[in-house]
Amino acid sequence: MRRKLIAILLAIALTPVAAAQAAPPTWSPPANLVTPLNQVWQHQEQTYNNGNLYGFRNYGWDQIMANRGYINYCVRWDSSATVTAAQRDQIHATLARQHKKWMDQLVGHNAWPYGDVPVRVVGWAVRNRSQLQWTDTSVDIYVNDIRENAPQCSAPCGRFFHQNGQYPNCPGGYARHYDQSLWLTDGFGGGAGGDWGQRMGREYFMNNINANDMTILLHEIGHTWGLDDFYDWTPSGVSNFIMRAGSSASITEFDAWMFRDWWRHLKSRYGY
Template sequence: MRRIAVLLVLMAATVLIPLPAEAAVNLAPSATPTASYTSPWEAVTAINTGGDPANSNIPGPNQGTRWGTWPNTGEQWVQLTWGSAQRLTSAQVYFLDDGGGVRLPASWKLQWWNGGAYTDIPGTYARALNAYNTVTFSEVSTTRLRVVLQSGPASVGLLEVKAYGEATQTPGWNPPGHLVTPLNEVWQHQESTYPNLYGFRNYGWDQVMANGGSINYCVRWDSAATVTAAQRDQIHTALARSFKKWTDLMTGHNAWPYQSVPVKVVGWAVRDRAQLQWSDTSVDIYVGNIRENAPQCAEPCGRFFNQNGSYPNCPGGASHHYDMSLWLTSGFGGGAGGDWGQRVGSEYYLSNLGTDNIHILLHEIGHSFGLDDFYDWTPSGQCCFLMKAGSASSITEFDAWMFRDWWRHLKSRYGL
């Protein structure tokens, strides 16, 4: 089990010259969002999707589309955190006001992280409904942008935050200085422990690259419980959200070729078709194919069984193949992960569908990309991080750079 908050160590920020408007792009989707508080039925990940709300009055609960703090009042904040410094010149905020427990804030402001503290950004802070509220400022170079809201008589919330600046490609390998030694220790340990480390060709990296920047999943429903169509869609959404937390760390980094890595669930495996309470054909259904005493999607469609990337016997063709399985097992404690996918308890997963960080699943996805466990040793200067089981509940700075280190060592196999 894992516990901790995401704290990315940031480069010192400096005030620079404003960018021309035509050079600015929305950098928010590549950031990791966090918040002072999020109501259990809301999602802080809703704030940086890059989408445009129709209006401010999206009624709740509307899980996954809005961030709100009901019943908390007073000062609340959301924060965008990037893995490297971004040059920002403006931001836009779209407020949530559902006419009930979440209303417009009494006031709000932006803050940037200067390497040691949060600094207020001077500007004009409008509070319009049904529109973006834009603040333009002299360019800052920072890895954290915070929206601070002071509530009025009700709680506060947001639908979208956009942060505009210069789109930059982080060249090469540039981890923070204090992480160089522990990262080298980790990689040396990998090389000495796993003799086939470079020869293995079915890491998550290989799967994403083989698909041209996407990933397909099958759900192994290893439970006697029924599943509604709404639960199915929530299971898919939670999986995609968790996978995105890892792959977004690569956006703009060291020749990583993709802005995003979409996740598609193409199939469900179950013992009894009656357990799946939907009749649409959005996913393939596999019934009674038992492997490891659990339902299994068709082997001819699975990359684990066809690592050459060819699926000539897959019903529906190659587009119906699955790269990994989400194996949800009733009564299963802890987790397991590898190139085949991730296994967690079905009860645990269902009870955390709205949780921003499903930490066991996040840990196991890390294994699918090659990240190791740290049961018997800890890298120098490190204490608590997601891949050290029981010490973190979300991806930390050290996890992020270990992840990027894998890409550094493997990207040449893809000609990059």
């Protein structure tokens, strides 16, 4: 009895240490990453011509700050497959788990204000209601609202369409607006990502739903936060990282510092 109690207390005491994985508190990249990080930022400024890079107002950063600490999603089920309630919840859990892998790189770092950034799936878009095999009302369901040849959640609820963060014509109001879409398409190869969300093959997502690292999703989420591709150049001394497609299955230390560099450059926009 007593030993058991001690074991439980120990577990409680150790949990924060084990779970923390806190990022460094200040901008302090390892010496070998300083040059490539500078190269990346310069390359981004040149490629996006400064004004557009700094003027754009719908990065994942803007979305989180508008919400004060969470991200709302719509699932665009661009598929003829059916979905059970269990699969729906699994898709949400996987999305949240992968999203957290990026967010954890900021916890405790450089005045980042959030310890946890929940992912809420507020809507599902589908061609035919009968594909969704649940009757509860935990998510809003949008049927056959077709854009880009795929089902979408209601545009009046979408951040992409309302970058001022106002949703006067969204039936569920602000709570049911969505910042990003997880767009799963039958037979889609590779992926795409941006301020609007992430897209990949429905088969890829479902086949990797229990993977520790869902590589394509992680890469595409990187784009939502502003991170660039590296198809035509490689920063000095770093060749394997998730934003260089095909070179890493998971987020590396270099990816983490590129991510933190975005926060470093944008945080004054939010008063930090």
